[in-house]
Amino acid sequence: MIKALRNIGKYMTMLWIVFSRPEKWKVFRERLFHEIHFIGINSIPIVALMSVFMGGVIALQTASNMTSPWLPEYTIGYITRSSTILEFSPTMISLILAGKVGSNVASEIGTMKTTEQIDALEVMGVNSLTFLVLPKILGAVLFFPVLIIFSMGLSLVGGWLSLVLSELASTETYVVGIRSFFVPSNIVYALSKTVVFAFLIVSISSFYGYYTKGGALDVGKSATKAVVTASIAILIANFLLTQMFLL
């Protein structure tokens, strides 16, 4: 318990230093675009794959459980859209990104730490936390919402494909379903959650990477801790944000 509290204090101190003014804005801008590419654009294939199949399974599960004749057929599209926008895209995809991006960030920074590259930055007079971590956090916070919008769209396409191919519903009723009772603020809610998740994934992973001590084995341990902690943080934050926004 004391160790957990100490880690939280250390994490807060790290964030305080991370959000300092960068030494050179030109270099910061270059690093930001690099991170958007590295963290964001490189994640598009996995997000696309996961989203299509996730949407397909949600639609199939909903259709197979709709046995009551009182339920209109368009409910399949309505439930697929609601589940995707409210939970599956922002939360599930963020959990997957916690694994992919989190382990990547923690191992990159951890390796730099154990090979004294971070010490080299500090000795040169570079604020290593701002230089390394701030572009990663901003890159994720800016690009994860784009990934989630992309995921929402592909999930709906996946749902449509699975229904049409299995002949469980027609295109027309599915489209009517996804357009029914649409609440635009749900998108705002989903993207707000995504921003919080993006921040948690990258900051927690950077924290474990930056405070790695030892050698290659410890870098691996830091990456694992980063993914596990970031995933737990996402689940807790999701619960709290759902309470705040929807209830």
Next chain:
Amino acid sequence: MIEVKNLDKSFADKQILHGINTVFEKGKVNMVIGQSGQGKSVLTKCIVGLHEPDEGGEIHYGGANFSEMNRKDRMLIRQEIGMLFQGSALFDSMTVEENIMFPLTMFTKMSKKEKLDRVNFCLDRVNLEGRNGLFPAECSGGMQKRIAIARAIAMNPKYLFCDEPNSGLDPKTAIVIDNLIREITYEYDITTVVITHDMNSVIEIGDNIMFIHDGRNWWSGDRKSIITTDNQEIIDFVYASDFMKEIRSSMQEKRK
């Protein structure tokens, strides 16, 4: 000149450094020697601010008290420091050119051409001209050390720290690195601090030598006095091998 006053450093309950007092002179190669685990690297990391000394210790860079500076002022002093790390610490995602150019990009307003000229000058200085496009992983250990020296001198530092510059190098390459450190120190009149186990380096390039034992400044002197001293800890360190012991006894016989 760097002055260290009453420097203590503890990790948890274990005290590593005990009241270190020393002066590292300008324009000279100041060597810090001692057995492994005696606190040499901890001392260096305290001096450059990577470790925070215990309360009461002071480090002065050219008269300015580094220990009392805030983070921003320390960053300014650090821009005058070049450091060669034990494992070179080159940025492995950058080419040789980008590594050397990095401090210039971060802290100067040089044009691209000026920076490139400076990079080529530094590479030329360490006899690695034309290797701009290589990545650190494509370079040998000796080349990596020389690239790290080139990066360390890119900003014309006032202070140069070298943490075991010869570790993992063959004797011939080690001499090249030693000579380079000495030449740079004299040429640019900078304060150089070298941490080493290598007695060959000590005898070759050490102007001032400090021997750390049990976290204390056990002995200080020059390269001549280290050979003739009667201090038992130094004798045990310098003449550790049978071969060196034989050399010592033959030297003593000659003196008689």
